Amino acid sequence: MTSPFKQALAWCRPDVSRPLTQAWLAALWMGLLANWPLWRQLQALPEVTGLRGLGFGLAMAGIVTASTGALLSLLAWPRVGRPLLALLLLAAAALAHFIGSYGIVFDPSMVVNMAQTDAHETRDLLSGRLLLSLALLGALPAWWLLRRPAAAAQRLGARLGGNAAGFVLGLAAAAVLAVGVFADLSSTMRNHKRLRYMITPLNAVYSLGAAASRGSAAPSGPPSVIGADARLLPRPPGSRPPLLLIVVGETARSMNFSLNGYARPTNPELATLPVLSLRDVTSCGTATAASLPCMFSPLGREAFLALKQPQENLLDVLQRAGLAVLWLDNQSGCKGLCDRVPHSPTTRLPPGAAPLPAGLCDGDECLDDALLHGLDARLAALDAERASRGVVLVMHQMGSHGPAYYKRSAPDQKPFQPECRSSSLQQCPREQVVNAYDNSLVATDRLLARSIAWLQTQQQRFDTGLLYASDHGESLGEGGLYLHGMPYAFAPREQTHVPMILWVPAGGALAASLKPGCLPALRDRPVSHDHFFHTALGWVGVQASVYRPDWDLLAGCRR
Known part of the structure; x- marks a missing residue:
């Protein structure tokens, strides 16, 4: 017979084989650890000090984690969920390295820059610190995640409802926290706009989507002609052509x-x-x-x-x-x-x-x-x-x-x-x-x-x-x-x-x-x-x- 203590422990222990649980564990990891450059930058701001600053920092961590969990809830599906989460963990680890090391931000224009970067430029960016970040912040949790046992079969409607609930609850939690610190949040984001592009991996998801949207909206075909009437002005007799x-x-x-x-x-x-x-x-x-x-x-x-x-x-x-x-x-x-x-x-x-x-x-x-x-x-x-x-x-x-x-x-x-x-x-x-x-x-x-x-x-x-x-x-x-x-x-x-x-x-x-x-x-x-x-x-x-x-x-x- 199961003891009351074991029953209580079973209720408190999450079932890590469930895709939704895995999604939220990944969100917790990325929200708190992979965003270390964001927390470092936030801590350095002069207006984020004292007990009020500490409260704002904790609320900001909750907002980032809850928003990430809401997003990842949409990926909580058997077979495809874990590989996608593993890729996001590796991407978040890489972003943490570059944002933390060089102070860059990841916006749609950075996506275009990355797409046009050649092998030589990429090689120059490789370093031991990048590999360490990928290993500790990305590969380690991804390896743990991929080794979890497969979840028990579940009806499509039940899984869809659970994922939707995770998405809604995540957004609701982020909204409640944002309302609680709205004055500090709006002021900080208005005065330090680069912070919004440091939130990993939400910045990557937004920027990739924006860049893809702009690319698909761009018209195809040859460029429009300019200077169709272009001609050389006459040169004085005996003068040399320009070089x-x-x-x-x-x-x-x-x-x-x-x-x-x-x-x-x-x-x-x-x-x-x-x-x-x-x-x-x-x-x-x-x-x-x-x-x-x-x-x-x-x-x-x-x-x-x-x-x-x-x-x-x-x-x-x-x-x-x-x-x-x-x-x-x-x-x-x-x-x-x-x-x-x-x-x-x-x-x-x-x-x-x-x-x-x-x-x-x-x-x-x-x-x-x-x-x-x-x-x-x-x-x-x-x-x-x-x-x-x-x-x-x-x-x-x-x-x-x-x-x-x-x-x-x-x-x-x-x-x-x-x-x-x-x-x-x-x-x-x-x-x-x-x-x-x-x-x-x-x-x-x-x-x-x-x-x-x-x-x-x-x-x-x-x-x-x-x-x-x-x-x-x-x-x-x-x-x-x-x-x-x-x-x-x-x-x-x-x-x-x-x-x-x-x-x-x-x-x-x-x-x-x-x-x-x-x-x-x-x-x-x-x-x-x-x-x-x-x-x-x-x-x-x-x-x-x-x-x-x-x-x-x-x-x-x-x-």
């Missing part, structure tokens, strides 16, 4: 350029050249997937974000006007910008070019100096008729892409020591992280200076010029944040303040058309990526209805 080299930087932040007032000599070679560095430039986004298409669009950031139909870009307009266009890529791709123009990775050399020097590439990942290799052969391989009208060459850098900043500079380009040689930036002293990052900027400085030197060799044939702009900035530990990709609405200035550099050589047709002394006045003028398309179009003398002279940085300086 504009556009260098698209990666993850460079303006405040670390010595040309813009940074105390360290991160631009030693450009400092000796007659370049114009604009000091107050704002990016279109905080990640390549957002900024790059926006930079090459004529619309400007606000109109581009509201765009429903994909459309052509700067490269299409330049090619339609009759110019030769070439995109060289040392990154993870052009995000669709170069699909309709000649393009090539740095590792694919044209006929007649010498092999890449030893040490320049590691497998198919190269230092940015590889962009300069074989440029004469690449130029010769372009359509001769188009090249006689002018050339626009685009170089897409690897630049300062993190977290492995130390990989972006050659051994002889590391003036700042010691540097962080780990992808786990939070494990290095911040001074070493900055050293590695600044060394990558010295490598960019060298690339730009050598690009100008190559352009000077082409001046007998072309009217040359260089336009450089980075796609977005980077956080280097300020406020506990690393890397980039924060939602634009509350991204720190470090991720949106980018460098832009112009080289207009004296003696060229463009320089002769500008008012003396006008260009330096642009140095501290507030500009943005909105000006990029129109400045490039005006630079090479292309006329089109999409061109806006008020967004052409050089238009106000022309005679």
Whole structure:
């Protein structure tokens, strides 16, 4: 006969073979443990202090756990429930690592960034701490869960009712707790918006759903045509066709350029050249997937974000006007910008070019100096008729892409020591992280200076010029944040303040058309990526209805 004590114990002990019980146990694990970056961030807020702050923190933990339990109740089905819960546990463990280590948030734009990340970038993010987080927070509970015995058979109606009850009770519990601390909750979420994107795994479920919804809503088919009337303005007799080299930087932040007032000599070679560095430039986004298409669009950031139909870009307009266009890529791709123009990775050399020097590439990942290799052969391989009208060459850098900043500079380009040689930036002293990052900027400085030197060799044939702009900035530990990709609405200035550099050589047709002394006045003028398309179009003398002279940085300086 069963004793009363054993009967009471049986009532208190949950049946872990039941899918609904497993779902709520997983919710408890993820809500309390996998959200450790959220609880750490919440604890650091100055307004969450004292007994009231403790009560709010406990209520917040209950809200997160109850909401997660409500969501997971919908997955509490035999055969499919446990594998799905195991995947969510692993995903929550990975998110906990990246949010806790780099201070990033997981929103729909981050989903797009992840989808466009190549194998090299993924490899740089792997670390022992990631594996430890996956093992302890993900694999361990998933292993325990998958080893539970199968639940006893249950009628469909009863299981459906139980899952629905779990969903409703979870939402009800979260709602009751939210009402109890509504004043603190609304104030905290309004003043610290990034917290809402740190709630794991609810942030992943929402962001994946939002990204998928936007993707399915996006119209298919070819992009709409822009600049159908594009044509080259007539050149004076005897003048040379333009050769504009556009260098698209990666993850460079303006405040670390010595040309813009940074105390360290991160631009030693450009400092000796007659370049114009604009000091107050704002990016279109905080990640390549957002900024790059926006930079090459004529619309400007606000109109581009509201765009429903994909459309052509700067490269299409330049090619339609009759110019030769070439995109060289040392990154993870052009995000669709170069699909309709000649393009090539740095590792694919044209006929007649010498092999890449030893040490320049590691497998198919190269230092940015590889962009300069074989440029004469690449130029010769372009359509001769188009090249006689002018050339626009685009170089897409690897630049300062993190977290492995130390990989972006050659051994002889590391003036700042010691540097962080780990992808786990939070494990290095911040001074070493900055050293590695600044060394990558010295490598960019060298690339730009050598690009100008190559352009000077082409001046007998072309009217040359260089336009450089980075796609977005980077956080280097300020406020506990690393890397980039924060939602634009509350991204720190470090991720949106980018460098832009112009080289207009004296003696060229463009320089002769500008008012003396006008260009330096642009140095501290507030500009943005909105000006990029129109400045490039005006630079090479292309006329089109999409061109806006008020967004052409050089238009106000022309005679």
